[in-house]
Amino acid sequence: MEQKESQVPQLKLLVLTISAKFHAGYFRISLSLCSQALLWKTLDEPSDDVHAFRQVLRLLPYAVFVLLWSLALLSLVSLSLIYLLRCFLHFEMVKNEFLHRVGVNYLFAPWISWLLLLQATPFFTAKTVHYFVLWWAFIVPILALDIKIYGQYFTKGKRLLSGTANPTSQLSVIGNLAGARAAAEMGWRESAICMFALGMTHYLVLFVTLYQRLKGSNSVPHMLRPVFFLFLAAPSMASLAWDSISGNFDSSSKMLFFLSLFLFLSLVCRPTLFKKSMKKFNVTWWAYSFPLTLMAIASTKYAQQVKNSTAHVLMLLLSAISVLVSLVLMVLTALNTNLLLPADDDHIQSHASPSCSLEIIV
């Protein structure tokens, strides 16, 4: 009895601590895993691509893919539960996240993960009613966030785009594009085009703003440098979405894919940009995996369309890189679980003042 009594407050304390230290940035893990599931589904699905490389990949057992999907589902469910707890127990902190220019964009991350998982599901196809209901369930929060945040871009004084734009802002664009792709898979072409247009318009504005690098507006702290990889994710997602909408991987999709490829090369040629953030393991490292996986999926579609050897080699290379990166990250996370959540003193600081919420995000 006594043991139980002492355990209960301990458990309560544990729950409180974890939910306090947790923040939306942790959804990077679920983003990566869900996109990995989608990659495996894309690689695995029957296609008219008769190239040898592609056929080799189909030899992998179906069970592996289901296992991966279940792992992704598990991670997403657990992360969502923790975040739900956080909303109930520490609503103030959630509000602070919403007001922070980096934190607000990660509020899209859970919905993107759910949408990707939905598209990757092996249990029902896109034409079923389950898909339809779930799609609506995930799209509504994205649309609500869109209206709030995009409206702020050009109306609200303190949170204008020129002041708050940073590479993570592309997550909102990715959210719209993921919704567009899911809708197109369902056959709802008009809503797909609507979400696509919404995403692409804001992507255009954001791309220009981020490239201009207006003074002081979009510098990110050193620890957050891995989010630069989000530059690759947006065009890749756009190319996938347009591919689903138009039915085949046409010129526009190709051009978007090429753009993401170029940006990838450009970032890879600048390792010093990421040097500081690679010193100690933290959850931001998961930001590398999701864009790479999206690019791998796009390259799969590209190889399917173009059908020559170079494209297939590229597909294999990118898929290999994304799988490798995800595996490495999983191993590192397993080895460094103590580093996943920030140290106690940071927590106390961050709890004290909203201005320190940046430390939480990091």
Added chain:
Amino acid sequence: MEDCKQHHLAKNDSPEVLPSLIKVITAHEVAGFDAVKQPDDVNDRFKSNGFHSSDLPPKGTETVCVEGQNDLSNSQRMQFVSISMPPSPVGVHLHNAKRGVFEYDDRAIISNDIPRSAVASKNSRQTKFYSQPIPKGPVVNEAIASGKSPKDPGLPPKNPRIDVHKDKRFDSFKTWSGKLEGQISNLRGKHRETEVDLETQRPAEVEILPADRYFDALEGPELDTLRASEEILLPKDKKWPFLLRFPISSFGICLGVSSQAIMWKTLATSASTRFLHVNPNINLVLWCASLALVAIVSFIYCLKVIFYFEAVRREYYHPVRVNFFFAPWIALLFLALGVPPSVSQKLHQSLWYILMAPVFCLELKIYGQWMSGGQRRLSKVANPSSHLSIVGNFVGALLGASMGLKEGPMFLFAVGLAHYVVLFVTLYQRLPTNVTLPKELHPVFFLFVAAPSVASMAWARIQGSFDYGARIAYFIALFLYFSLAVRVNFFRGFRFSLAWWAYTFPMTGAAIATIRYSVVVTNIVTKSLTVVLCAVATLTVASVLVTTIIHAFVLGDLFPNDIAIAISESRPKPSVKWFHKRNASSDNKNGEKFLKCSNSEGKDIVAASVLKDVENSHSHKVLETLILPVIL
């Protein structure tokens, strides 16, 4: 006093010594500022260092003198630790100086490797301002600086005694191959040793000149006119070696002539212009001429790279000139596009990959800098010449598509389009932070027309027909052309430069795009537009050619001294005090290694924002270095 005066005079006559530029400062000099009074030391120093203050009462408050001396010596100590180029003889007063060194040794401030020159500088320091009051701290440095500048310009090149060895002045720009270094050190006499040291040190220590420095020192639409307050490293009055005067923008001639070759080829071969009966030999002649030009200009520039690599480096870091590094490759692409049918019908596909590889590598570098570089971000360095970095993509796409490739051209087109949108918006915005845009119109604005016209042609080739995308791009180009053409009055009054050749190719490009459009939409309007635009392009090129010839042979100033590459690393009148104080406060705030580059201290006008930039910039490395600027 007498012997002190003699010392003083003796010192004034001797040539100057230049110790190394960068020394490490320990914390002592700040702490031990109002230092220890050691009367016996003072007396010795008083004699040996030749310090005397005619203004101070000789009987003086011995304590006053002592304090003054201490202050002076302390600050002196600070100075000769940090100032790079004080004048002082090395050998003459060494015996006097040595005592001084030993006195200071126990305070152990200076690094031991340069005691001699350091002390020598100390001596000369005193000679310079013996009549000045003795303030403390950084103000002394300012006094030194201001006291110093009329006497000692700072660099050997400015020393009138150098007239005898005048070609040595340009050596700081020369490439340091081992042979050259050996030759030069052999040529120099002993009294020039230290100057050689300085110059041999300079290339090694010259860091990347930040973009801010170019914006500070230069002005004008092509960022090539020196501001009044600036000084340059090379002599203004002498004519520099030809290679130093040969800018990269000379490749503009190749661009202008080769695009004309393409235009005449298109005129001769298009269906809609058959009524003009254009002779195909015009294309042949122009093509051969442009081939010759490309060969000559490349050869000369290669020589410049071999012999004056430092100058090439400085051109690369120039915000406007860097875009001209795309020009050679674009010229080669134009040559491949304009190849006369009599020379070759079909070019091999591998040629395309060979030609595009340098463009691609340059692009990766430049666009990456736009995205992530602190100093060279787009909002700061965007200028109309940046179009040259974008046009290369479209020209490559056009060439690849006409060779029959599909994926590669599309890749380049996608990259070019994305970055063109960014650049276009930035330039149209004319952000207040963007100082490179000329307030008045200048021929460089014609580069706006280049990208959409070439993009339309490239898209038409890739798609196989002049479809809607190509037409949209073409109409944008046409609109920009007309909006500039009606303002032709505002293009008056600019100094001619070789870069003007580069501004002719957009007009030619628009003419070629019109020809292609008229093939698809053939009516009297398009045909007359074709004729008009081709005529205008030809006339422009002809007039630029005439102007070039006049400048080359009649006026003789086709290649003026290239001021833009010779700017100094820091402003002539730095306000050290500000930099010092701001540094300290920022250091306390950040607690990280602060960027103490010798360039940013001069910018006290926008110092706050610069310091912020400096904090934010990633690529600028920290030099744990002098507080004091290198006064050049």
